[in-house]
Amino acid sequence: MKLRTHCPAAGCHAPLRGALSDGARLVCPACGADALRDAVPDWCVEGRVQSCPCCGGTELYVRKDFPQRAGLAIVIAAGLAALILFKWNVLWAMSVLAGVVVIDALLYLFVPLVTVCYRCRTEFRDVVRNPDHHPFDLATAEKYPRSDHVG
Structure with missing residues (x-):
């Protein structure tokens, strides 16, 4: 322990x-x-x-x-990237958001x-x-x- x-x-x-x-x-x-x-x-x-x-x-x-600040930084970075990408290509923006969902699910499964x-x-x-x-x-x-x- x-x-x-x-x-x-x-x-x-x-x-x-x-x-x-x-x-x-x-x-x-x-x-x-x-x-x-x-x-x-x-x-x-x-x-x-x-x-x-x-x-x-x-x-x-x-x-x-898991460090809460790191989680918040990931969410903010993904949100900003998606906002910027929505201007040019909706598919890319949605891909960023889907990627963050996958990362979140993996962290949830493997972080003790x-x-x-x-x-x-x-x-x-x-x-x-x-x-x-x-x-x-x-x-x-x-x-x-x-x-x-x-x-």
Whole structure:
């Protein structure tokens, strides 16, 4: 399992990444704080994340592990290309849009999922999908105000 988070120590908030195995700790290289200090013993059962070991949060969601900015850039570039091509050749413009649909479908099929904590935005990769965790829900996310140092 791979984990990406920020140091929980007040005033530090350094980005942390690490691969975790049973009983492993994630220590901040900047201040020495233990990022997993709030971990309950059964936070991960059989490779499924049950709760966040960094903040103790139990509300997590799953999303595709693809950079949102890259996806937005692809959509904008395809939209602009299609708008320009519509002036000269409708078939080419439609081909660009169809190509983006194919790319999107391939990404959807082959990009793995990542589990994310609503409270602290810790990301868990290479974990077994927990059926209790659903896609992002704005109503749930609004319960946890976003800090400037997280994400």
